[in-house]
Amino acid sequence: xxxxxxxxxxxxxxxxxxxxxxxxxxxxxxxxxxxxxxxxxxxxxxxxxxxxxxxxxxxxxxxxxxxxxxxxxxxxxxxxxxxxxxxxxxxxxxxxxxxxxxxxxxxxxxxxxxxxxxxxxxxxxxxxxxxxxxxxxxxxxxxxxxxxxxxxxxxxxxxxxxxxxxxxxxxxxxxxxxxxxxxxxxxxxxxxxxxxxxxxxxxxxxxxxxxxxxxxxxxxxxxxxxxxxxx
Amino acid sequence: xxxxxxxxxxxxxxxxxxxxxxxxxxxxxxxxxxxxxxxxxxxxxxxxxxxxxxxxxxxxxxxxxxxxxxxxxxxxxxxxxxxxxxxxxxxxxxxxxxxxxxxxxxxxxxxxxxxxxxxxxxxxxxxxxxxxxxxxxxxxxxxxxxxxxxxxxxxxxxxxxxxxxxxxxxxxxxxxxxxxxxxxxxxxxxxxxxxxxxxxxxxxxxxxxxxxxxxxxxxxxxxxxxxxxxxxxxxxxxxxxxxxxxxxxxxxxxxxxxxxxxxxxxxxxxxxxxxxxxxxxxxxxxxxxxxxxxxxxxxxxxxxxxxxxxxxxxxxxxxxxxxxxxxxxxxxxxxxxxxxxxxxxxxxxxxxxxxxxxxxxxxxxxxxxxxxxxxxxxxxxxxxxxxxxxxxxxxxxxxxxxxxxxxxxxxxxxxxxxxxxxxxxxxx
Numbered sequence: 001x002x003x004x005x006x007x008x009x010x011x012x013x014x015x016x017x018x019x020x021x022x023x024x025x026x027x028x029x030x031x032x033x034x035x036x037x038x039x040x041x042x043x044x045x046x047x048x049x050x051x052x053x054x055x056x057x058x059x060x061x062x063x064x065x066x067x068x069x070x071x072x073x074x075x076x077x078x079x080x081x082x083x084x085x086x087x088x089x090x091x092x093x094x095x096x097x098x099x100x101x102x103x104x105x106x107x108x109x110x111x112x113x114x115x116x117x118x119x120x121x122x123x124x125x126x127x128x129x130x131x132x133x134x135x136x137x138x139x140x141x142x143x144x145x146x147x148x149x150x151x152x153x154x155x156x157x158x159x160x161x162x163x164x165x166x167x168x169x170x171x172x173x174x175x176x177x178x179x180x181x182x183x184x185x186x187x188x189x190x191x192x193x194x195x196x197x198x199x200x201x202x203x204x205x206x207x208x209x210x211x212x213x214x215x216x217x218x219x220x221x222x223x224x225x226x227x228x229x230x231x
Numbered sequence: 232x233x234x235x236x237x238x239x240x241x242x243x244x245x246x247x248x249x250x251x252x253x254x255x256x257x258x259x260x261x262x263x264x265x266x267x268x269x270x271x272x273x274x275x276x277x278x279x280x281x282x283x284x285x286x287x288x289x290x291x292x293x294x295x296x297x298x299x300x301x302x303x304x305x306x307x308x309x310x311x312x313x314x315x316x317x318x319x320x321x322x323x324x325x326x327x328x329x330x331x332x333x334x335x336x337x338x339x340x341x342x343x344x345x346x347x348x349x350x351x352x353x354x355x356x357x358x359x360x361x362x363x364x365x366x367x368x369x370x371x372x373x374x375x376x377x378x379x380x381x382x383x384x385x386x387x388x389x390x391x392x393x394x395x396x397x398x399x400x401x402x403x404x405x406x407x408x409x410x411x412x413x414x415x416x417x418x419x420x421x422x423x424x425x426x427x428x429x430x431x432x433x434x435x436x437x438x439x440x441x442x443x444x445x446x447x448x449x450x451x452x453x454x455x456x457x458x459x460x461x462x463x464x465x466x467x468x469x470x471x472x473x474x475x476x477x478x479x480x481x482x483x484x485x486x487x488x489x490x491x492x493x494x495x496x497x498x499x500x501x502x503x504x505x506x507x508x509x510x511x512x513x514x515x516x517x518x519x520x521x522x523x524x525x526x527x528x529x530x531x532x533x534x535x536x537x538x539x540x541x542x543x544x545x546x547x548x549x550x551x552x553x554x555x556x557x558x559x560x561x562x563x564x565x566x567x568x569x570x571x572x573x574x575x576x577x578x579x580x581x582x583x584x585x586x587x588x589x590x591x592x593x594x595x596x597x598x599x600x601x602x603x604x605x606x607x608x609x610x611x612x613x614x615x616x617x618x619x620x621x622x623x624x625x626x627x628x629x630x631x632x633x634x635x636x637x638x639x640x641x642x643x644x645x646x647x648x649x650x651x652x653x654x655x656x657x658x659x
Binding site for chain 2: 108
């Protein structure tokens with residue numbers, strides 16, 4: 001057998017070199033988990049300033065309280081211009097109240113009361129995004145009061161003196177919580193189930209729906225009559 | 232003025248009538264005058280000296296940041312007035328029928344805002360990571376650019392793309408039916424690096440990206456996705472993100488619904504449970520016929536659309552050589568196959584996917600054929616690399632009803648009429 005200068009069998013030496021090369025390549029290709037030493041520690045004050053999110057388990061709720069009587073006045077001053085005095089929604093602005101028993105109808109009305117699964121979403125969203133155009137300015141007591149008024153409009157509470165606070169917030173449940181389900185897609189055919197037809201797939205083809213029946217495309221006659229909304 | 236107010240279809244039809252007359256005269260002339268007709272009907276675009284061939288044009292730097300030709304002024308994003316309450320919480324649409332290849336020019340990428348465009352000053356840009364981490368950290372934009380970078384081309388599609396078509400054909404133009412999608416090359420750093428820099432606690436399962444805009448956009452993203460292929464991007468197609476696309480930095484969530492790609496991203500909180508934010512409960516949940524609603528429907532299903540011809544881009548030429556082209560994409564992979572039908576789905580033909588095929592990117596397809604001038608019912612049907620077959624709209628309605636708004640990836644039908652005009656229809 002050939003010997004390498006140090007007396008190691010050459011085949012073994014080659015093999016171990018190859019192994020080392022492999023290891024080196026693997027190391028280069030692997031996701032580096034080392035620290036880059038970038039960024040700086042966030043201060044407690046900085047985290048407090050931005051950490052505004054609220055979860056269904058109550059994490060993030062600030063101290064505070066309010067009731068629907070107070071909330072109605074705040075709502076009238078800061079919210080009603082878009083949402084209407086009773087949360088009915090002006091023009092295409094979101095409807096906040098009502099809509100019970102409409103979700104399985106042709107015209108579902110999705111409101112805090114009829115659709116939203118968790119009340120915490122109201123706190124999280126109202127503070128971070130409302131009033132529209134003057135976000136992140138409401139005081140905690142104002143947010144609790146507004147939410148109490150929204151609950152009253154949706155018949156989740158009946159007493160406009162009921163004090164909603166960070167202490168009792170998570171005890172309130174919204175009626176539609178149980179109606180949310182996980183994503184079951186794919187829920188239409190895949191190649192595993194069906195090979196798409198290529199030839200003589202139908203006997204006849206008829207036009208069943210036409211855009212021109214009601215022309216809601218921009219720059220056409222009925223462009224403001226479209227169905228559907230995005231907000 | 233009245234000329235300008237004509238719709239593009241009217242203008243195009245007039246143009247095709249003119250073309251037809253011109254070719255008829257040419258043919259007639261040829262019979263009467265024989266070879267002399269060739270001279271009489273010569274094209275003035277050739278025989279007359281054009282201004283641009285004679286006089287000097289503009290010098291360099293007329294437009295230090297270049298803009299498209301003035302003849303392309305109609306190629307713009309457009310919105311649909313009746314869809315939203317205000318322009319600050321609205322959407323406009325990419326003019327897909329004017330584009331080719333797979334890359335969307337930055338200025339034509341559709342916009343979707345919930346509190347208007349945040350004008351973030353880059354010197355004041357900060358990204359915070361807090362929550363279930365060992366070290367809550369703050370990064371500047373310069374810090375982000377010191378991590379190893381990645382370049383990837385991904386489509387971004389709004390979950391509500393084609394949402395107005397759930398109950399039937401409504402909007403006449405693929406810009407409006409399918410234009411909430413764009414496809415650019417992102418340069419950014421893997422989110423994984425940033426999270427590992429902060430040190431994930433063992434009970435970390437979710438992250439909540441949050442925008443620095445006036446809507447404070449927030450969503451819950453499962454940690455497995457965050458660690459897999461998410462990027463914090465600061466460039467699109469080589470240049471800084473456009474303000475309306477999240478300047479100076481946005482989250483990239485490949486293959487998943489556009490709402491999760493938080494723009495102007497200012498913070499990422501790490502947690503052990505999802506947040507159930509407004510945009511993943513009240514919105515971006517899919518209401519079924521029975522009143523139940525699907526949540527966390529993140530992946531964008533395989534989809535395709537013929538972009539030309541389409542209602543805004545009728546066929547302007549006579550019968551003969553004709554090119555059908557369109558886009559196909561899937562949030563689950565690549566697109567190995569697109570079929571096209573000319574007769575409303577009776578018979579299908581394999582289309583040709585041309586150009587690069589990237590994971591979770593738009594794909595460009597073509598189908599070339601000899602048009603006999605008769606009406607057509609055009610459809611395209613994509614199959615993705617997982618074997619998912621793009622469904623018909625009726626199949627989707629059968630599975631989900633008509634109220635789900637989001638994730639409408641059904642097969643689109645365009646009715647090409649005798650004159651080349653095209654209408655958005657559905658067929659049996």
